[in-house]
Amino acid sequence: MRGLVKAGAATPQKRVQFDRPLTPWLFLAPQLAVVVIFFYWPSVQAVVSSFYIEDPFGFGSTFVGMENYTNALTDTRYQATAAFTAFFCVVVTALSLGIGLLLAVKADKVIRGAGPYKTVLISVYAIAPPVAGLIGMMIFDQHIGPMTALFGFFGRDLQVGVNYWDTTIAVTTISVWKQIPYNFIFFLSGLQTVPVSVREAALIDARSGWRRFRDIVLPLLAPTAFFLLIINITYAMFDTFAIFDVVVKDKPANNPMTLVYKVYLDGFKGNDIGGSSAQSVILMLVVAALTVVQFRFLERRVHYG
Amino acid sequence: MATVTLSAVGKTYAGGVDAVRDVNVDIKDGEFVVLVGPSGCGKSTLLRMVAGLETVTHGEIRIGDRVVNTLDPADRDIAMVFQNYALYPHMSVRDNMAYGLKNRRTPKDEITRRVDEAARMLELAPYLDRKPRALSGGQRQRVAMGRAIVRQPSAFLFDEPLSNLDAKLRVSMRGEIRRLQKRLGTTSLYVTHDQLEAMTLADRLIVLRDGAVEQIGAPLDVYRRPASSFVAAFIGSPAMSLLDARVADGRVWVGEHAVAPATVPAGEVTLGLRAEDLRIAADGALPMRVDYVEELGAQRIIHGFVEGQQIAVTETGADSLPSDLRLAVDPGALHLFDVATGRRMDEAAAQPARELA
Amino acid sequence: MQRVKPLDHLVLILGALFMGLPVIVALMSSTHSAVEIHSNGLYLTPGGDGGQTYEKVLTARGGFTGDVTGLLMLGNSLIMGLGFAVGKIVLSMTAAYALVYFRFRFATILFWAIFTTLLLPLEVRIMPSYQVMATLGLLNSYTGLIVPLLASATGTFFFRQFFKSVPDELLEAARIDGAGPWKFFIDVLVPLSKTMMAAIFIIMFIYGWNQYLWPLIMTTDESFYTLMRGIKSILQVWVGSQIPDYNEAFALAVLAMIPPVIVVVVFQRMFIKGLTESDK
Numbered sequence: 001m002r003g004l005v006k007a008g009a010a011t012p013q014k015r016v017q018f019d020r021p022l023t024p025w026l027f028l029a030p031q032l033a034v035v036v037i038f039f040y041w042p043s044v045q046a047v048v049s050s051f052y053i054e055d056p057f058g059f060g061s062t063f064v065g066m067e068n069y070t071n072a073l074t075d076t077r078y079q080a081t082a083a084f085t086a087f088f089c090v091v092v093t094a095l096s097l098g099i100g101l102l103l104a105v106k107a108d109k110v111i112r113g114a115g116p117y118k119t120v121l122i123s124v125y126a127i128a129p130p131v132a133g134l135i136g137m138m139i140f141d142q143h144i145g146p147m148t149a150l151f152g153f154f155g156r157d158l159q160v161g162v163n164y165w166d167t168t169i170a171v172t173t174i175s176v177w178k179q180i181p182y183n184f185i186f187f188l189s190g191l192q193t194v195p196v197s198v199r200e201a202a203l204i205d206a207r208s209g210w211r212r213f214r215d216i217v218l219p220l221l222a223p224t225a226f227f228l229l230i231i232n233i234t235y236a237m238f239d240t241f242a243i244f245d246v247v248v249k250d251k252p253a254n255n256p257m258t259l260v261y262k263v264y265l266d267g268f269k270g271n272d273i274g275g276s277s278a279q280s281v282i283l284m285l286v287v288a289a290l291t292v293v294q295f296r297f298l299e300r301r302v303h304y305g
Numbered sequence: 306m307a308t309v310t311l312s313a314v315g316k317t318y319a320g321g322v323d324a325v326r327d328v329n330v331d332i333k334d335g336e337f338v339v340l341v342g343p344s345g346c347g348k349s350t351l352l353r354m355v356a357g358l359e360t361v362t363h364g365e366i367r368i369g370d371r372v373v374n375t376l377d378p379a380d381r382d383i384a385m386v387f388q389n390y391a392l393y394p395h396m397s398v399r400d401n402m403a404y405g406l407k408n409r410r411t412p413k414d415e416i417t418r419r420v421d422e423a424a425r426m427l428e429l430a431p432y433l434d435r436k437p438r439a440l441s442g443g444q445r446q447r448v449a450m451g452r453a454i455v456r457q458p459s460a461f462l463f464d465e466p467l468s469n470l471d472a473k474l475r476v477s478m479r480g481e482i483r484r485l486q487k488r489l490g491t492t493s494l495y496v497t498h499d500q501l502e503a504m505t506l507a508d509r510l511i512v513l514r515d516g517a518v519e520q521i522g523a524p525l526d527v528y529r530r531p532a533s534s535f536v537a538a539f540i541g542s543p544a545m546s547l548l549d550a551r552v553a554d555g556r557v558w559v560g561e562h563a564v565a566p567a568t569v570p571a572g573e574v575t576l577g578l579r580a581e582d583l584r585i586a587a588d589g590a591l592p593m594r595v596d597y598v599e600e601l602g603a604q605r606i607i608h609g610f611v612e613g614q615q616i617a618v619t620e621t622g623a624d625s626l627p628s629d630l631r632l633a634v635d636p637g638a639l640h641l642f643d644v645a646t647g648r649r650m651d652e653a654a655a656q657p658a659r660e661l662a
Numbered sequence: 663m664q665r666v667k668p669l670d671h672l673v674l675i676l677g678a679l680f681m682g683l684p685v686i687v688a689l690m691s692s693t694h695s696a697v698e699i700h701s702n703g704l705y706l707t708p709g710g711d712g713g714q715t716y717e718k719v720l721t722a723r724g725g726f727t728g729d730v731t732g733l734l735m736l737g738n739s740l741i742m743g744l745g746f747a748v749g750k751i752v753l754s755m756t757a758a759y760a761l762v763y764f765r766f767r768f769a770t771i772l773f774w775a776i777f778t779t780l781l782l783p784l785e786v787r788i789m790p791s792y793q794v795m796a797t798l799g800l801l802n803s804y805t806g807l808i809v810p811l812l813a814s815a816t817g818t819f820f821f822r823q824f825f826k827s828v829p830d831e832l833l834e835a836a837r838i839d840g841a842g843p844w845k846f847f848i849d850v851l852v853p854l855s856k857t858m859m860a861a862i863f864i865i866m867f868i869y870g871w872n873q874y875l876w877p878l879i880m881t882t883d884e885s886f887y888t889l890m891r892g893i894k895s896i897l898q899v900w901v902g903s904q905i906p907d908y909n910e911a912f913a914l915a916v917l918a919m920i921p922p923v924i925v926v927v928v929f930q931r932m933f934i935k936g937l938t939e940s941d942k
Contacts, residue, residue: 203358204378205408
């Protein structure tokens with residue numbers, strides 16, 4: 001979804017434009033209304049609430065300044081969640097990018113069979129995270145799960161949903177599984193934009209396939225890879241919510257969770273609106289920073305050819 | 306430097322389509338050979354088979370004394386210049402040229418020496434640190450050339466290297482390629498669909514049609530003695546006029562007009578006439594109806610019809626023309642081709658009276 | 663003449679198995695009974711209880727929730743997917759049209775106001791968004807389910823990029839032919855955007871269909887449950903039961919994945935084009 005937009009910066013205007021004072025507003029009105037009501041209002045609301053503590057029984061709220069922020073940032077549970085989120089992002093991003101790239105490179109090489117292969121991967125792209133979570137949960141199920149049996153064979157008693165690290169293994173595997181197709185699609189189409197003649201020139205210049213990949217193909221894939229890096233980080237931070245929620249079966253007690261899951265828990269289950277809002281704002285800053293980095297980079301993005 | 310030998314080389318695609326059939330040619334050391342033919346004739350496929358970018362399904366390709374059929378492109382000691390240059394977009398001009406050498410473990414100072422030398426030759430020195438996208442089309446073309454030159458390979462392979470340039474640049478680069486090749490003395494195989502480019506560059510031409518060799522020879526020989534009506538129509542501009550004619554009573558006839566004596570057996574023939582071998586003369590044998598005139602400055606080409614068949618004549622006059630002319634034909638300038646096979650009928654062999662313009 | 667080595671095929675086959683097997687397991691296991699699964703584990707071969715299970719999941723009230731059938735959830739998911747896709751296309755095309763083809767005051771400010779929405783996904787403002795919905799009385803409504811998700815300007819930027827790539831001469835020609843802004847939009851731009859619209863439609867349909875968190879907090883009334891919400895419910899019943907309804911859970915998963923999977927597989931080329939080219 002976020003992948004839809006890579007470049008937004010203002011590029012040259014149309015040479016000719018309509019010059020009507022009112023018509024553009026009519027065309028813009030629906031989008032503007034939605035943006036104002038469902039984006040700006042709640043965003044401002046989040047910032048405002050983050051400076052208040054709301055009475056649990058709904059009798060007004062008290063201004064507390066930065067207290068919600070200091071509380072959140074000094075809370076060891078919040079710190080642990082933040083640390084886990086960072087770890088989780090790194091692992092999921094690295095694995096799904098790596099496997100996606102590997103498969104794309106191989107699929108790009110074979111001509112026959114690439115079609116059906118693409119279809120298999122694309123089907124998985126269409127599967128919703130909660131559905132992936134549900135299937136994954138069964139595969140990691142304590143009684144019937146083949147993964148549990150596999151780990152048991154190697155002498156590890158897998159207790160997903162109970163043991164912190166076992167749950168981490170399950171959630172990470174499912175999250176990576178779900179994200180590989182996205183990376184695969186982008187890497188494959190990136191590979192296919194490398195001109196055939198450039199590859200052939202490389203074939204004449206370098207004997208080793210690994211060298212050709214490292215020196216020619218990989219640098220040309222760099223813009224795609226960077227774009228995917230940001231997308232994967234945001235995926236790991238936000239879109240995996242459903243996978244966590246399904247795998248821990250609504251019982252997050254001793255299980256790992258991401259920052260956005262904690263925002264949800266504290267806000268909806270814990271009724272700590274102020275604390276949850278402060279966490280939201282922190283998250284907003286992180287995501288905004290990531291997105292700005294992304295756009296900065298893409299503005300300067302190299303256009304070859 | 307090396308010879309390149311193709312023996313009974315052919316390429317059959319999985320679907321059973323023959324892209325190249327039974328090509329035999331010996332390219333001598335230092336020779337510049339041009340593969341020419343209309344698009345789809347298999348010339349690029351043949352070149353790419355020599356490069357190792359396409360598999361060889363029949364026959365044998367030798368570079369020097371090695372059979373290279375199964376060697377990787379990198380092991381064939383060839384360099385190639387691609388139609389769209391195929392420069393590495395993320396590398397500077399210097400790195401583009403040096404990359405192939407680096408991979409061959411050429412010593413650093415040797416690489417620098419060769420790249421600088423090539424840059425000087427191609428007037429690329431000021432651009433060595435630029436990326437290809439910061440160069441003009443002509444400069445990119447030179448970089449592609451430079452990348453081939455620094456390698457000092459056994460053979461250069463050119464795949465329509467000038468077709469992405471504008472007309473003027475194409476002419477000057479053509480000269481430059483010829484000059485460089487003479488100076489370096491590297492065996493070269495060059496593909497083009499442009500017969501003029503082929504004529505001006507080649508030591509020898511290979512005219513291909515539907516994957517098979519139609520004629521091999523020095524440009525002037527091919528021009529003067531085309532082996533078939535296909536070659537006759539393909540090489541030369543304006544194209545040789547081909548008329549339906551017949552031989553009877555020891556003469557060639559177009560309609561009711563006897564053109565010249567002929568020694569081939571009586572029957573239907575295709576008569577080929579070069580535009581410059583025709584003269585406007587009041588007592589000419591052939592009546593021509595003028596259609597339109599192309600003024601080229603030094604000369605003009607008159608297009609028209611003889612007995613309802615298209616014909617072209619060049620002349621240097623500037624007077625206005627009547628709508629009906631008579632054309633005289635040099636008896637020695639006739640080309641006769643078999644109607645069924647298109648092959649040249651050898652008895653009609655003759656030395657054209659005039660040199661190539 | 664790049665040679666394909668057996669190792670390449672091995673990697674691809676392993677990858678395909680890793681990606682495909684879970685889907686096949688879900689599909690096959692959903693045709694066995696819960697008891698079978700409980701005692702034998704998951705299946706890679708079809709069983710004989712599929713009809714019964716799917717019938718129950720689709721039609722039985724209270725199969726796993728209080729009073730909602732699978733069919734109803736399927737319908738709600740469809741409304742969610744289609745509503746979101748259509749809404750997104752209409753909103754983004756009109757907005758992008760205004761931004762690209764009109765010269766008017768505040769155009770730049772509006773551009774940035776819409777552009778900013780790309781910075782933050784819905785998830786980070788989930789709590790206040792919920793409160794806004796409660797204030798507006800939009801909880802438990804299709805409007806509440808769909809419209810807030812439209813706030814992100816992804817589609818707008820996509821169409822903006824696309825419109826910018828349309829040659830200027832087209833507008834000049836249309837103006838010479840006497841077309842005003844409405845006529846140009848309807849007669850020229852919309853037909854020109856057909857392929858792009860289709861690609862965006864597919865991507866957005868899947869996005870809408872697959873929504874989880876937003877329906878989760880927005881709907882307490884079960885008649886608005888989507889299939890994704892249903893997955894949550896089946897798991898809540900699950901905890902504590904002797905033999906969980908594995909088969910029904912799998913059947914639900916299959917129902918939830920079939921429509922989007924069919925859409926992407928059938929429109930594969932268009933979908934990939936939309937996904938990867940819209941970002942240029």
